[in-house]
Amino acid sequence: MKLQHEAGTAAGARPLDNRTLWEQVRDRLREDILAGRLDPGTELSEVALAREFGTSRGPLREALGRLASEGLVTITPRRGAVVAQLSRQEFIDAYQVREALETLAIRLAVPLMSEAEVTHLRELCELMARAARDDEVRVFFDTNNSFHEALVRGSRNQKLHEVHRMLVGQMVPYLPRSLELRGNLGQSVAEHEAILAAIEARDAERAAELLAEHIEVPQRVLESDAGQGLFREDSTDGTHTDE
Protein backbone atom coordinates (compact mmCIF):
# COMPACT_ATOMS: atom_id res chain seq x y z
CA MET A 1 0.00 0.00 0.00
CA LYS A 2 1.08 3.53 -0.65
CA LEU A 3 0.98 6.24 1.91
CA GLN A 4 -1.51 8.59 0.41
CA HIS A 5 -5.23 8.11 0.94
CA GLU A 6 -7.23 10.30 3.30
CA ALA A 7 -6.15 10.79 6.91
CA GLY A 8 -3.26 12.83 5.64
CA THR A 9 -5.12 15.91 4.47
CA ALA A 10 -6.48 17.45 7.62
CA ALA A 11 -7.07 20.90 6.24
CA GLY A 12 -5.29 23.33 3.99
CA ALA A 13 -4.44 20.97 1.17
CA ARG A 14 -7.85 20.01 -0.04
CA PRO A 15 -8.06 19.06 -3.71
CA LEU A 16 -10.14 22.10 -4.60
CA ASP A 17 -13.23 20.50 -6.04
CA ASN A 18 -12.66 17.02 -7.24
CA ARG A 19 -16.36 16.27 -7.17
CA THR A 20 -18.06 15.60 -10.43
CA LEU A 21 -20.92 17.71 -11.67
CA TRP A 22 -23.60 15.19 -10.94
CA GLU A 23 -22.39 14.83 -7.36
CA GLN A 24 -22.79 18.54 -6.81
CA VAL A 25 -26.23 18.48 -8.38
CA ARG A 26 -27.23 15.51 -6.23
CA ASP A 27 -26.09 17.17 -3.04
CA ARG A 28 -27.86 20.41 -3.81
CA LEU A 29 -31.08 18.67 -4.69
CA ARG A 30 -30.86 16.57 -1.56
CA GLU A 31 -30.37 19.67 0.52
CA ASP A 32 -33.36 21.32 -1.10
CA ILE A 33 -35.55 18.34 -0.40
CA LEU A 34 -34.37 17.82 3.15
CA ALA A 35 -34.70 21.50 3.97
CA GLY A 36 -38.26 21.51 2.72
CA ARG A 37 -37.62 23.88 -0.16
CA LEU A 38 -38.98 21.17 -2.44
CA ASP A 39 -42.20 19.70 -1.17
CA PRO A 40 -43.08 16.03 -1.67
CA GLY A 41 -44.87 15.61 -4.97
CA THR A 42 -43.03 18.41 -6.74
CA GLU A 43 -42.24 17.47 -10.30
CA LEU A 44 -38.58 17.49 -11.21
CA SER A 45 -38.17 18.18 -14.91
CA GLU A 46 -34.78 17.30 -16.30
CA VAL A 47 -34.58 20.15 -18.77
CA ALA A 48 -35.81 22.75 -16.32
CA LEU A 49 -33.37 21.68 -13.63
CA ALA A 50 -30.55 21.40 -16.14
CA ARG A 51 -31.14 25.00 -17.15
CA GLU A 52 -31.30 26.04 -13.52
CA PHE A 53 -28.03 24.38 -12.60
CA GLY A 54 -26.32 25.26 -15.85
CA THR A 55 -25.50 21.72 -16.87
CA SER A 56 -26.73 19.32 -19.49
CA ARG A 57 -29.31 16.65 -18.77
CA GLY A 58 -26.69 13.96 -18.22
CA PRO A 59 -25.45 14.88 -14.76
CA LEU A 60 -29.01 15.68 -13.78
CA ARG A 61 -30.26 12.25 -14.72
CA GLU A 62 -27.43 10.72 -12.79
CA ALA A 63 -28.22 12.80 -9.72
CA LEU A 64 -31.92 12.05 -9.88
CA GLY A 65 -31.12 8.37 -10.20
CA ARG A 66 -29.05 8.34 -7.04
CA LEU A 67 -31.65 10.25 -5.11
CA ALA A 68 -34.21 7.72 -6.30
CA SER A 69 -32.11 4.92 -4.88
CA GLU A 70 -31.94 6.84 -1.63
CA GLY A 71 -35.70 7.03 -1.61
CA LEU A 72 -35.82 10.80 -1.83
CA VAL A 73 -37.36 10.99 -5.30
CA THR A 74 -39.61 8.66 -7.22
CA ILE A 75 -38.88 8.00 -10.87
CA THR A 76 -41.53 6.59 -13.15
CA PRO A 77 -40.06 5.44 -16.47
CA ARG A 78 -41.00 7.79 -19.29
CA ARG A 79 -43.04 9.88 -16.87
CA GLY A 80 -40.35 11.73 -15.01
CA ALA A 81 -39.26 12.28 -11.43
CA VAL A 82 -41.06 13.76 -8.44
CA VAL A 83 -39.99 14.41 -4.88
CA ALA A 84 -40.89 11.21 -3.04
CA GLN A 85 -44.19 11.04 -1.23
CA LEU A 86 -44.85 8.73 1.66
CA SER A 87 -48.24 7.32 2.43
CA ARG A 88 -49.21 7.34 6.07
CA GLN A 89 -48.63 3.60 6.21
CA GLU A 90 -45.16 3.94 4.73
CA PHE A 91 -44.34 6.62 7.24
CA ILE A 92 -45.48 4.41 10.11
CA ASP A 93 -43.47 1.55 8.65
CA ALA A 94 -40.40 3.74 8.48
CA TYR A 95 -40.92 4.76 12.09
CA GLN A 96 -40.97 1.14 13.19
CA VAL A 97 -37.76 0.36 11.36
CA ARG A 98 -36.17 3.47 12.73
CA GLU A 99 -37.07 2.41 16.23
CA ALA A 100 -35.42 -0.96 15.74
CA LEU A 101 -32.29 0.66 14.30
CA GLU A 102 -31.92 3.25 17.03
CA THR A 103 -32.58 0.70 19.74
CA LEU A 104 -29.72 -1.34 18.39
CA ALA A 105 -27.64 1.80 18.11
CA ILE A 106 -28.08 2.85 21.70
CA ARG A 107 -27.37 -0.64 23.00
CA LEU A 108 -24.10 -0.63 21.11
CA ALA A 109 -23.32 2.99 21.86
CA VAL A 110 -23.77 3.14 25.62
CA PRO A 111 -20.70 1.07 26.47
CA LEU A 112 -18.69 2.55 23.61
CA MET A 113 -19.21 6.27 23.73
CA SER A 114 -16.48 8.47 25.08
CA GLU A 115 -17.03 11.11 27.71
CA ALA A 116 -16.68 13.75 25.05
CA GLU A 117 -19.49 12.23 23.04
CA VAL A 118 -21.77 12.08 26.04
CA THR A 119 -20.98 15.69 26.78
CA HIS A 120 -21.92 16.54 23.23
CA LEU A 121 -25.25 14.81 23.73
CA ARG A 122 -25.84 16.88 26.83
CA GLU A 123 -25.15 20.06 24.91
CA LEU A 124 -27.61 19.06 22.24
CA CYS A 125 -30.15 18.31 24.93
CA GLU A 126 -29.75 21.76 26.42
CA LEU A 127 -30.06 23.32 23.00
CA MET A 128 -33.29 21.47 22.50
CA ALA A 129 -34.59 22.65 25.84
CA ARG A 130 -33.85 26.24 24.91
CA ALA A 131 -35.43 25.85 21.48
CA ALA A 132 -38.52 24.32 23.06
CA ARG A 133 -38.77 27.17 25.55
CA ASP A 134 -38.50 29.77 22.80
CA ASP A 135 -40.78 27.77 20.54
CA GLU A 136 -38.23 27.66 17.77
CA VAL A 137 -39.59 24.62 16.00
CA ARG A 138 -36.99 24.60 13.27
CA VAL A 139 -34.04 24.67 15.64
CA PHE A 140 -35.67 22.07 17.83
CA PHE A 141 -36.22 19.86 14.86
CA ASP A 142 -32.64 20.06 13.62
CA THR A 143 -31.17 19.55 17.05
CA ASN A 144 -33.41 16.59 17.63
CA ASN A 145 -32.10 15.01 14.45
CA SER A 146 -28.54 15.72 15.49
CA PHE A 147 -29.17 14.05 18.82
CA HIS A 148 -30.46 10.87 17.27
CA GLU A 149 -27.73 10.83 14.67
CA ALA A 150 -25.08 11.25 17.35
CA LEU A 151 -26.48 8.18 19.05
CA VAL A 152 -26.18 6.17 15.88
CA ARG A 153 -22.67 7.40 15.27
CA GLY A 154 -21.80 6.34 18.77
CA SER A 155 -22.60 2.76 17.89
CA ARG A 156 -19.44 2.62 15.75
CA ASN A 157 -21.45 0.66 13.20
CA GLN A 158 -20.96 2.06 9.73
CA LYS A 159 -23.71 0.08 8.03
CA LEU A 160 -26.16 1.03 10.75
CA HIS A 161 -25.25 4.64 10.19
CA GLU A 162 -25.82 4.37 6.44
CA VAL A 163 -29.16 2.66 6.70
CA HIS A 164 -30.32 5.01 9.41
CA ARG A 165 -29.41 8.08 7.43
CA MET A 166 -31.23 6.80 4.39
CA LEU A 167 -34.35 6.06 6.35
CA VAL A 168 -34.37 9.32 8.26
CA GLY A 169 -33.77 11.15 5.01
CA GLN A 170 -37.00 9.77 3.65
CA MET A 171 -38.86 10.82 6.77
CA VAL A 172 -37.42 14.29 7.19
CA PRO A 173 -39.80 16.12 4.84
CA TYR A 174 -42.68 14.94 7.00
CA LEU A 175 -41.08 15.26 10.41
CA PRO A 176 -41.65 18.96 11.11
CA ARG A 177 -45.36 18.45 10.63
CA SER A 178 -45.43 15.33 12.75
CA LEU A 179 -43.48 17.16 15.40
CA GLU A 180 -46.26 19.66 15.66
CA LEU A 181 -48.61 16.78 16.18
CA ARG A 182 -46.53 15.63 19.03
CA GLY A 183 -48.00 18.34 21.16
CA ASN A 184 -45.82 20.26 23.52
CA LEU A 185 -42.11 20.06 22.87
CA GLY A 186 -41.51 20.06 26.59
CA GLN A 187 -42.34 16.44 27.00
CA SER A 188 -40.01 15.52 24.20
CA VAL A 189 -37.22 17.38 25.95
CA ALA A 190 -37.94 15.50 29.16
CA GLU A 191 -37.77 12.21 27.30
CA HIS A 192 -34.42 13.08 25.79
CA GLU A 193 -33.09 14.03 29.18
CA ALA A 194 -34.25 10.73 30.64
CA ILE A 195 -32.50 8.86 27.84
CA LEU A 196 -29.38 10.91 28.40
CA ALA A 197 -29.45 10.15 32.11
CA ALA A 198 -29.56 6.43 31.37
CA ILE A 199 -26.64 6.83 29.01
CA GLU A 200 -24.61 8.71 31.58
CA ALA A 201 -25.34 5.94 34.05
CA ARG A 202 -24.13 3.52 31.34
CA ASP A 203 -27.37 1.61 31.64
CA ALA A 204 -27.85 0.36 28.06
CA GLU A 205 -31.00 -1.61 28.72
CA ARG A 206 -32.84 1.26 30.34
CA ALA A 207 -31.67 3.67 27.66
CA ALA A 208 -32.97 1.35 24.99
CA GLU A 209 -36.36 1.08 26.69
CA LEU A 210 -36.71 4.82 27.08
CA LEU A 211 -35.65 5.41 23.50
CA ALA A 212 -38.19 2.90 22.21
CA GLU A 213 -40.95 4.62 24.13
CA HIS A 214 -39.77 8.00 22.93
CA ILE A 215 -39.85 7.00 19.31
CA GLU A 216 -43.21 5.37 19.63
CA VAL A 217 -44.92 8.62 20.59
CA PRO A 218 -45.53 10.10 17.13
CA GLN A 219 -46.21 6.63 15.85
CA ARG A 220 -49.19 6.24 18.17
CA VAL A 221 -50.49 9.64 17.24
CA LEU A 222 -50.36 8.70 13.59
CA GLU A 223 -52.05 5.37 14.12
CA SER A 224 -54.93 7.10 15.80
CA ASP A 225 -56.94 9.53 13.74
CA ALA A 226 -54.99 12.76 13.88
CA GLY A 227 -52.92 13.97 10.99
CA GLN A 228 -54.94 12.55 8.16
CA GLY A 229 -54.21 15.23 5.62
CA LEU A 230 -50.46 15.00 5.81
CA PHE A 231 -50.09 12.13 3.42
CA ARG A 232 -51.44 11.15 0.07
CA GLU A 233 -54.27 8.69 0.33
CA ASP A 234 -53.72 6.16 -2.44
CA SER A 235 -51.13 3.62 -1.49
CA THR A 236 -50.30 2.41 -4.97
CA ASP A 237 -46.59 2.68 -5.35
CA GLY A 238 -44.35 4.57 -3.05
CA THR A 239 -40.71 3.98 -3.55
CA HIS A 240 -40.30 0.47 -4.77
CA THR A 241 -38.49 0.39 -8.04
CA ASP A 242 -38.76 -3.16 -9.23
CA GLU A 243 -39.64 -6.80 -8.75
Place this chain on the structure above:
Amino acid sequence: MKLQHEAGTAAGARPLDNRTLWEQVRDRLREDILAGRLDPGTELSEVALAREFGTSRGPLREALGRLASEGLVTITPRRGAVVAQLSRQEFIDAYQVREALETLAIRLAVPLMSEAEVTHLRELCELMARAARDDEVRVFFDTNNSFHEALVRGSRNQKLHEVHRMLVGQMVPYLPRSLELRGNLGQSVAEHEAILAAIEARDAERAAELLAEHIEVPQRVLESDAGQGLFREDSTDGTHTDE
Protein backbone atom coordinates in the same frame (compact mmCIF):
# COMPACT_ATOMS: atom_id res chain seq x y z
CA MET B 1 -58.19 9.13 -11.03
CA LYS B 2 -58.57 6.94 -14.03
CA LEU B 3 -59.02 3.23 -13.84
CA GLN B 4 -55.80 2.02 -15.30
CA HIS B 5 -52.75 1.56 -13.06
CA GLU B 6 -51.53 -1.92 -12.19
CA ALA B 7 -53.76 -4.37 -10.33
CA GLY B 8 -55.51 -5.05 -13.57
CA THR B 9 -52.77 -6.98 -15.33
CA ALA B 10 -52.49 -10.21 -13.43
CA ALA B 11 -50.74 -12.19 -16.13
CA GLY B 12 -51.02 -12.64 -19.84
CA ALA B 13 -51.27 -8.99 -20.75
CA ARG B 14 -47.86 -7.79 -19.82
CA PRO B 15 -46.73 -4.76 -21.78
CA LEU B 16 -44.05 -6.83 -23.52
CA ASP B 17 -41.07 -4.94 -22.26
CA ASN B 18 -41.86 -1.55 -20.94
CA ARG B 19 -38.68 -1.53 -18.96
CA THR B 20 -36.00 0.84 -20.04
CA LEU B 21 -32.64 -0.37 -21.19
CA TRP B 22 -30.79 0.66 -18.09
CA GLU B 23 -33.27 -1.21 -15.92
CA GLN B 24 -32.59 -4.40 -17.79
CA VAL B 25 -28.86 -3.83 -17.56
CA ARG B 26 -29.11 -3.12 -13.84
CA ASP B 27 -31.12 -6.26 -13.19
CA ARG B 28 -28.76 -8.46 -15.14
CA LEU B 29 -25.71 -7.04 -13.43
CA ARG B 30 -27.37 -7.42 -10.06
CA GLU B 31 -28.16 -11.04 -10.82
CA ASP B 32 -24.59 -11.67 -11.89
CA ILE B 33 -23.25 -10.18 -8.69
CA LEU B 34 -25.72 -11.90 -6.41
CA ALA B 35 -25.20 -15.23 -8.10
CA GLY B 36 -21.48 -14.96 -7.62
CA ARG B 37 -20.67 -14.80 -11.31
CA LEU B 38 -18.94 -11.50 -10.61
CA ASP B 39 -16.66 -11.67 -7.62
CA PRO B 40 -16.18 -8.69 -5.29
CA GLY B 41 -13.39 -6.51 -6.58
CA THR B 42 -14.03 -7.24 -10.25
CA GLU B 43 -13.57 -4.14 -12.35
CA LEU B 44 -16.61 -3.04 -14.32
CA SER B 45 -15.56 -1.14 -17.41
CA GLU B 46 -18.27 0.92 -19.02
CA VAL B 47 -17.14 0.39 -22.58
CA ALA B 48 -16.56 -3.32 -22.17
CA LEU B 49 -19.94 -3.89 -20.55
CA ALA B 50 -21.65 -1.67 -23.09
CA ARG B 51 -20.25 -3.81 -25.87
CA GLU B 52 -21.27 -6.95 -24.03
CA PHE B 53 -24.85 -5.83 -23.53
CA GLY B 54 -25.12 -4.18 -26.91
CA THR B 55 -26.01 -0.73 -25.63
CA SER B 56 -24.25 2.59 -25.41
CA ARG B 57 -22.52 3.79 -22.27
CA GLY B 58 -25.50 5.84 -21.16
CA PRO B 59 -27.76 3.09 -19.84
CA LEU B 60 -24.73 1.36 -18.40
CA ARG B 61 -23.68 4.36 -16.38
CA GLU B 62 -27.22 4.69 -15.11
CA ALA B 63 -27.33 1.02 -14.09
CA LEU B 64 -23.95 1.18 -12.37
CA GLY B 65 -25.08 4.27 -10.50
CA ARG B 66 -28.14 2.57 -9.12
CA LEU B 67 -26.20 -0.50 -8.10
CA ALA B 68 -23.76 1.82 -6.34
CA SER B 69 -26.60 3.32 -4.34
CA GLU B 70 -27.70 -0.19 -3.45
CA GLY B 71 -24.22 -0.88 -2.19
CA LEU B 72 -23.51 -3.60 -4.72
CA VAL B 73 -20.80 -1.74 -6.60
CA THR B 74 -18.33 0.93 -5.58
CA ILE B 75 -17.74 3.86 -7.89
CA THR B 76 -14.65 6.00 -7.58
CA PRO B 77 -14.93 9.20 -9.61
CA ARG B 78 -12.74 9.09 -12.70
CA ARG B 79 -11.47 5.67 -11.66
CA GLY B 80 -14.35 3.45 -12.56
CA ALA B 81 -16.60 0.93 -10.87
CA VAL B 82 -15.84 -2.36 -9.14
CA VAL B 83 -18.06 -4.98 -7.55
CA ALA B 84 -18.36 -3.88 -3.92
CA GLN B 85 -16.05 -5.39 -1.36
CA LEU B 86 -16.88 -5.61 2.30
CA SER B 87 -14.24 -5.54 4.99
CA ARG B 88 -14.71 -8.03 7.79
CA GLN B 89 -15.81 -5.24 10.06
CA GLU B 90 -18.40 -4.03 7.59
CA PHE B 91 -19.71 -7.54 7.23
CA ILE B 92 -20.05 -7.91 10.98
CA ASP B 93 -21.77 -4.53 11.12
CA ALA B 94 -24.21 -5.64 8.46
CA TYR B 95 -24.92 -8.79 10.40
CA GLN B 96 -25.80 -6.80 13.48
CA VAL B 97 -28.18 -4.57 11.58
CA ARG B 98 -29.71 -7.55 9.90
CA GLU B 99 -30.32 -9.14 13.25
CA ALA B 100 -32.15 -6.07 14.49
CA LEU B 101 -34.24 -5.91 11.33
CA GLU B 102 -35.22 -9.55 11.34
CA THR B 103 -36.00 -9.49 15.03
CA LEU B 104 -38.41 -6.67 14.40
CA ALA B 105 -39.76 -8.55 11.40
CA ILE B 106 -40.53 -11.72 13.28
CA ARG B 107 -42.17 -9.84 16.14
CA LEU B 108 -44.47 -8.16 13.66
CA ALA B 109 -44.95 -11.23 11.53
CA VAL B 110 -45.91 -13.84 14.11
CA PRO B 111 -49.33 -12.41 14.88
CA LEU B 112 -49.90 -11.36 11.27
CA MET B 113 -48.93 -14.31 9.13
CA SER B 114 -51.64 -16.42 7.59
CA GLU B 115 -51.75 -20.19 7.84
CA ALA B 116 -50.68 -20.39 4.22
CA GLU B 117 -47.59 -18.36 4.92
CA VAL B 118 -46.63 -20.53 7.86
CA THR B 119 -47.13 -23.59 5.71
CA HIS B 120 -44.81 -22.07 3.15
CA LEU B 121 -42.19 -21.57 5.84
CA ARG B 122 -42.51 -25.22 6.79
CA GLU B 123 -41.98 -26.25 3.19
CA LEU B 124 -38.86 -24.13 2.99
CA CYS B 125 -37.65 -25.69 6.21
CA GLU B 126 -38.06 -29.16 4.81
CA LEU B 127 -36.28 -28.16 1.65
CA MET B 128 -33.39 -26.93 3.71
CA ALA B 129 -33.30 -30.18 5.65
CA ARG B 130 -33.11 -32.15 2.44
CA ALA B 131 -30.44 -29.88 0.99
CA ALA B 132 -28.41 -30.20 4.17
CA ARG B 133 -28.70 -33.99 4.08
CA ASP B 134 -27.54 -34.11 0.47
CA ASP B 135 -24.89 -31.50 1.11
CA GLU B 136 -26.21 -29.23 -1.61
CA VAL B 137 -24.77 -26.03 -0.31
CA ARG B 138 -26.13 -23.89 -3.09
CA VAL B 139 -29.71 -25.03 -2.65
CA PHE B 140 -29.40 -24.74 1.10
CA PHE B 141 -28.10 -21.24 0.74
CA ASP B 142 -30.89 -20.07 -1.54
CA THR B 143 -33.60 -21.68 0.54
CA ASN B 144 -32.17 -20.17 3.68
CA ASN B 145 -32.42 -16.74 2.09
CA SER B 146 -35.97 -17.42 0.99
CA PHE B 147 -36.87 -18.41 4.54
CA HIS B 148 -35.56 -15.21 6.04
CA GLU B 149 -37.11 -13.11 3.31
CA ALA B 150 -40.47 -14.77 3.83
CA LEU B 151 -40.26 -13.78 7.48
CA VAL B 152 -39.65 -10.17 6.55
CA ARG B 153 -42.47 -10.20 4.04
CA GLY B 154 -44.72 -11.55 6.74
CA SER B 155 -44.17 -8.40 8.76
CA ARG B 156 -46.28 -6.45 6.26
CA ASN B 157 -43.78 -3.63 6.57
CA GLN B 158 -42.74 -2.37 3.16
CA LYS B 159 -39.87 -0.19 4.33
CA LEU B 160 -38.50 -3.01 6.43
CA HIS B 161 -38.61 -5.22 3.39
CA GLU B 162 -36.73 -2.68 1.28
CA VAL B 163 -34.00 -2.04 3.80
CA HIS B 164 -33.61 -5.72 4.52
CA ARG B 165 -33.28 -6.62 0.87
CA MET B 166 -30.67 -3.97 0.34
CA LEU B 167 -28.63 -5.12 3.29
CA VAL B 168 -28.86 -8.81 2.46
CA GLY B 169 -27.94 -7.98 -1.12
CA GLN B 170 -24.66 -6.54 0.06
CA MET B 171 -23.97 -9.61 2.17
CA VAL B 172 -24.96 -12.27 -0.33
CA PRO B 173 -21.64 -12.47 -2.20
CA TYR B 174 -19.96 -13.40 1.05
CA LEU B 175 -22.65 -15.61 2.54
CA PRO B 176 -21.87 -18.92 0.83
CA ARG B 177 -18.36 -18.78 2.18
CA SER B 178 -19.52 -17.82 5.65
CA LEU B 179 -22.05 -20.62 5.51
CA GLU B 180 -19.23 -23.08 5.08
CA LEU B 181 -17.68 -21.60 8.17
CA ARG B 182 -20.83 -22.23 10.04
CA GLY B 183 -19.87 -25.85 10.28
CA ASN B 184 -22.49 -28.50 9.83
CA LEU B 185 -25.65 -27.42 8.15
CA GLY B 186 -27.60 -29.75 10.39
CA GLN B 187 -27.51 -27.42 13.34
CA SER B 188 -28.74 -24.57 11.18
CA VAL B 189 -31.68 -26.68 10.12
CA ALA B 190 -32.48 -27.46 13.74
CA GLU B 191 -32.41 -23.75 14.55
CA HIS B 192 -34.78 -22.95 11.75
CA GLU B 193 -37.14 -25.65 12.90
CA ALA B 194 -37.10 -24.30 16.43
CA ILE B 195 -37.93 -20.84 15.12
CA LEU B 196 -40.70 -22.27 13.00
CA ALA B 197 -42.12 -24.11 16.00
CA ALA B 198 -42.28 -20.88 17.95
CA ILE B 199 -44.03 -19.20 15.04
CA GLU B 200 -46.56 -21.99 14.77
CA ALA B 201 -47.19 -21.60 18.49
CA ARG B 202 -47.65 -17.87 17.82
CA ASP B 203 -45.05 -17.10 20.45
CA ALA B 204 -43.48 -13.93 19.05
CA GLU B 205 -41.11 -13.33 21.92
CA ARG B 206 -39.62 -16.81 21.85
CA ALA B 207 -39.36 -16.71 18.06
CA ALA B 208 -37.49 -13.43 18.27
CA GLU B 209 -35.05 -14.81 20.82
CA LEU B 210 -34.36 -17.92 18.79
CA LEU B 211 -33.89 -15.88 15.64
CA ALA B 212 -31.46 -13.55 17.33
CA GLU B 213 -29.40 -16.48 18.54
CA HIS B 214 -29.54 -18.08 15.11
CA ILE B 215 -28.27 -15.00 13.36
CA GLU B 216 -25.52 -14.47 15.88
CA VAL B 217 -23.86 -17.78 15.05
CA PRO B 218 -21.80 -16.74 12.02
CA GLN B 219 -21.20 -13.40 13.65
CA ARG B 220 -19.39 -15.03 16.54
CA VAL B 221 -17.35 -17.18 14.20
CA LEU B 222 -16.25 -14.09 12.35
CA GLU B 223 -15.37 -12.20 15.47
CA SER B 224 -13.08 -14.99 16.55
CA ASP B 225 -10.16 -15.80 14.31
CA ALA B 226 -11.56 -18.04 11.59
CA GLY B 227 -12.22 -16.74 8.13
CA GLN B 228 -9.54 -14.14 7.92
CA GLY B 229 -8.86 -14.42 4.23
CA LEU B 230 -12.41 -13.82 3.10
CA PHE B 231 -12.25 -10.07 3.21
CA ARG B 232 -9.88 -7.41 2.12
CA GLU B 233 -7.78 -6.13 4.94
CA ASP B 234 -7.65 -2.37 4.53
CA SER B 235 -10.73 -0.71 5.90
CA THR B 236 -10.42 2.55 4.02
CA ASP B 237 -13.69 3.16 2.29
CA GLY B 238 -16.31 0.59 1.71
CA THR B 239 -19.56 1.88 0.38
CA HIS B 240 -20.03 5.33 1.78
CA THR B 241 -20.57 7.82 -0.94
CA ASP B 242 -20.41 11.18 0.71
CA GLU B 243 -20.31 13.36 3.76
Place this chain on the structure above:
DNA sequence: TAGCTGCCGACTGTTGACAACCCACAGTTG
Protein backbone atom coordinates in the same frame (compact mmCIF):
# COMPACT_ATOMS: atom_id res chain seq x y z
C1' DT C 1 21.29 2.53 -10.84
C1' DA C 2 17.80 5.58 -8.59
C1' DG C 3 14.73 9.18 -9.14
C1' DC C 4 12.34 12.51 -11.64
C1' DT C 5 9.86 14.47 -15.83
C1' DG C 6 7.02 14.40 -19.67
C1' DC C 7 4.28 11.80 -22.87
C1' DC C 8 0.81 8.26 -24.13
C1' DG C 9 -3.08 5.30 -23.96
C1' DA C 10 -7.32 4.31 -21.88
C1' DC C 11 -10.90 5.44 -19.34
C1' DT C 12 -14.57 8.34 -17.52
C1' DG C 13 -17.35 13.01 -17.45
C1' DT C 14 -20.13 15.80 -20.18
C1' DT C 15 -22.51 17.44 -24.04
C1' DG C 16 -25.96 18.08 -27.77
C1' DA C 17 -28.88 15.80 -31.06
C1' DC C 18 -32.13 12.38 -32.44
C1' DA C 19 -35.89 9.14 -31.67
C1' DA C 20 -39.63 7.20 -29.06
C1' DC C 21 -43.04 7.79 -25.97
C1' DC C 22 -46.90 9.80 -23.08
C1' DC C 23 -50.43 13.07 -22.10
C1' DA C 24 -53.68 16.58 -23.21
C1' DC C 25 -56.65 18.62 -26.30
C1' DA C 26 -59.43 19.27 -30.16
C1' DG C 27 -62.37 17.42 -33.50
C1' DT C 28 -65.46 13.98 -34.94
C1' DT C 29 -69.09 10.55 -34.64
C1' DG C 30 -72.90 8.05 -32.55
Place this chain on the structure above:
DNA sequence: CAACTGTGGGTTGTCAACAGTCGGCAGCTA
Protein backbone atom coordinates in the same frame (compact mmCIF):
# COMPACT_ATOMS: atom_id res chain seq x y z
C1' DC D 1 -74.10 15.29 -24.86
C1' DA D 2 -70.84 11.42 -24.23
C1' DA D 3 -67.25 8.68 -25.94
C1' DC D 4 -63.76 7.73 -29.17
C1' DT D 5 -59.85 8.94 -32.25
C1' DG D 6 -56.11 11.60 -34.24
C1' DT D 7 -52.82 15.02 -33.74
C1' DG D 8 -49.36 18.08 -31.47
C1' DG D 9 -46.36 19.68 -27.80
C1' DG D 10 -43.36 18.43 -24.48
C1' DT D 11 -41.02 15.07 -22.07
C1' DT D 12 -37.77 11.31 -21.37
C1' DG D 13 -34.60 7.40 -23.40
C1' DT D 14 -30.65 6.59 -26.08
C1' DC D 15 -26.77 7.48 -28.79
C1' DA D 16 -22.24 9.07 -30.61
C1' DA D 17 -18.65 12.42 -30.15
C1' DC D 18 -15.72 15.56 -27.57
C1' DA D 19 -12.96 16.95 -23.62
C1' DG D 20 -10.64 16.21 -19.28
C1' DT D 21 -8.25 13.27 -16.08
C1' DC D 22 -5.57 9.42 -14.32
C1' DG D 23 -1.94 5.89 -14.13
C1' DG D 24 1.87 3.82 -16.28
C1' DC D 25 5.96 3.81 -19.09
C1' DA D 26 9.83 5.44 -21.59
C1' DG D 27 13.53 8.41 -21.49
C1' DC D 28 16.48 11.64 -19.35
C1' DT D 29 19.44 13.35 -15.62
C1' DA D 30 22.47 12.97 -11.71
